[in-house]
Amino acid sequence: MRKPIIAMILFLSLFSIPPVNADNNLLRSDTPHRHVVVPGDTLWGIAARFLNDPWRWPEIWGFNRDQVKNPHRIYPGDIVILRRTPYGFRLSLEDNEDEVRTVKLSPKIRSELSDTAAIPSIPAAAIEPFLSQPLVIERDGLDNAPYILGSSDNRVVLSTGNTAYISGLPKDKGSTWQIFRPGKALKDPDQKDQIIGYEATYLGNAKAIALANVSTVTITRATEEILKGDRLVPAPKTIFNNYAPHAPDFPVNGRIISVYGGITEIGKGAIVTLNKGQMDGLEMGHVLAIFRKSQDKSLTGELVQLPDERTGLAFVFRVFDKISYALVVQSTHSIKILDAVKTP
Template identity: 40%
Template sequence: MRKLLYVLTAVLLFMQVAHAAGPELRSDHPDRYTVVKGDTLWDISSRFLDNPWYWPEIWHANPQVENPHLIYPGDVLALVYIDGQPRVTKVARSNNGVVKLSPKVRSTPIDTPVPTIPLDAIEGFLSDTRIVDPEVLDAAPYVLEGEDSRIVTGAGDRIYARGKTDADSLGVFRRNKAYHDPDTNEFLGLEAKSIGAADVKETNGEVLTLMLKRTDEEVRIGDRLLPTEDRRISPTFTPSAPDSDIDGTMIAVEGGVTQIGQYDVVVVNRGTREGLKPGNVLAVFQAGNTVTDPYTKEAVKLPDERAGLMMIFQSYEKMSYGLILKASRTLAVGDRVGNP
């Protein structure tokens, strides 16, 4: 009989844990919310949920409205219950301005869909960053010199390079950081920093003549030329929890700052092979201190403490870039990241 009680208790505990692992409404959630310009999907989901990464489970795409999966400024969102479960859906306004669940087709577009996170925090970063294989960068054409034998050049100048390419437009890149896993020393990727862009004007064997059309820094001898690529990202990826267990580390922060806070871009040593994808939300855990036991003099490691949230916005095979969305204390390189 006692064994049966143990089994029943274990089953009830499991059911409670399973039930808790899902969307949790905020105690002060709105029943209606009108989206305003400047809102992000993260902002909106945070108004309704204590755990915004469960937004996909609470969002109900109304099939009767235009673009049911996109949210625009001016849209009205309503908290409704379907089969007893809370759902957030997009509703429309009637001609007299009263909100109703039956939709009215939008006759003119309202701005653009709200982005998931503040794009101005990452757009410049994306345009200045590319992860490449070292072999690809080493095989790329490189700058020989500028016109009039100049060793540094800028926008509007002519430059000469050596190498082969079929592209009409090339980006100018400079070798930047090589990332390694702090635990295994595995090579994760090479960061190539964007310096500018140039158009190919003439090809003479292996010598290329190019005109610099944009530069962020002075172009130098030895800078590499890579084909330009469409680096626009979708602003509408959805906040979500990772599908797999993630246990990683923040290994770098953009800009070289020592203290990491909200809207800083960070690098983590986990990527697509571990199941990370854009939109995944990770918790950041600050490493616990190591203290000395006052009696035994042994070193005792204190537990890590949850200190923030980040969202992955670009992932490669072995590493990813994320944006810090929330920090309850100062974060640092070396802090652990994991499932929220």
């Protein structure tokens, strides 16, 4: 028999939440009775097959977000089944022996190693480059970091495979490094453009091959031109967490203050920067609705503020003190910098 499906960590009983009724607009009108998980699926995508609002999947799984930070361990080949119970609709998983198990909390792990990884909340490839890069720094935060002196052949621009000489590279921080350049200031439009952080520009990776007063490194990856004076920081461990999508249980009123790549029109798949962070209660996995403020002229020619128009959804995947990064997972209209983000 296939390894037991121990799908979630520390789950509460399914009976601890109110029943999900068919008339509360939670379920889609065309929701399937079952879905076979395949490679490439995401928790968000599966939830969208069953629910009008994918972030509300905890209501039908019985998810307690106060205790569970990584609640899903769903693998390709698992079968997600929608069932009607006396307590409302519930989702369960079925293994390949046709044994149905309701998903409950259990402080256990999968009983065997699997050849396939658990499906992520959202497409990992879209955000992976942002998960191990310290994108937000303090003012002058890179001033004391090791820096590139130059190369043996006096190259002006360094790229993948080139050798570079580094000043100030410590011997006790490992051999893998990331290369950054001080970037733009991030301002809060709701606080009179107060600077709330600085965004460092990620340039690539380097590997130390000789440590001395002047150390030698090889550029192992270059995403942009690397120049003399660019700074190095130790490469951190990847911090990818499959935090489940869920709406904040408190009001959020923030704004999009920047977008990766400098584009002005933002759509699905874009990485955006928000002016709210951990100090405002945001956490990885929070889903926020995006709204655009609209104005129009009245018959007298005066500008009239129209009701905010919802234009998309954003999934928060990295949080700093005052700033967060989010992936736009849905867009119905073009999204712009300074558009609002709110609790959906």
